[in-house]
Amino acid sequence: xxxxxxxxxxxxxxxxxxxxxxxxxxxxxxxxxxxxxxxxxxxxxxxxxxxxxxxxxxxxxxxxxxxxxxxxxxxxxxxxxxxxxxxxxxxxxxxxxxxxxxxxxxxxxxxxxxxxxxxxxxxxxx
Numbered sequence: 001x002x003x004x005x006x007x008x009x010x011x012x013x014x015x016x017x018x019x020x021x022x023x024x025x026x027x028x029x030x031x032x033x034x035x036x037x038x039x040x041x042x043x044x045x046x047x048x049x050x051x052x053x054x055x056x057x058x059x060x061x062x063x064x065x066x067x068x069x070x071x072x073x074x075x076x077x078x079x080x081x082x083x084x085x086x087x088x089x090x091x092x093x094x095x096x097x098x099x100x101x102x103x104x105x106x107x108x109x110x111x112x113x114x115x116x117x118x119x120x121x122x123x124x125x126x
Contacts, residue, residue: 057091
């Protein structure tokens with residue numbers, strides 16, 4: 001875990017890099033071998049997405065506190081309140097989107113619960 005800004009940024013970069021690596025790993029046919037692999041990947045991604053609303057809320061709370069404490073400014077000398085307020089709107093929207101993503105990934109995972117890598121030998125016409 002991280003208790004310093006550099007560590008926090010490093011963790012965020014690791015999360016982004018992990019997604020990039022997953023994109024590469026699943027690009028060809030070698031990244032997944034069985035439906036159970038897809039099931040597990042969807043489950044882990046659902047879990048990751050379900051944790052984003054809390055993180056985003058905490059970032060927004062930090063911004064609000066830093067603004068209230070007079071610790072923020074803008075490069076152009078304007079009041080940062082409008083920028084922070086705008087960011088908060090997008091953060092709130094992103095929190096909802098992340099929660100919806102987590103639900104959708106979980107539902108996709110549930111659809112695969114009975115899928116296996118061996119096609120049924122039973123004739124589908126019977």
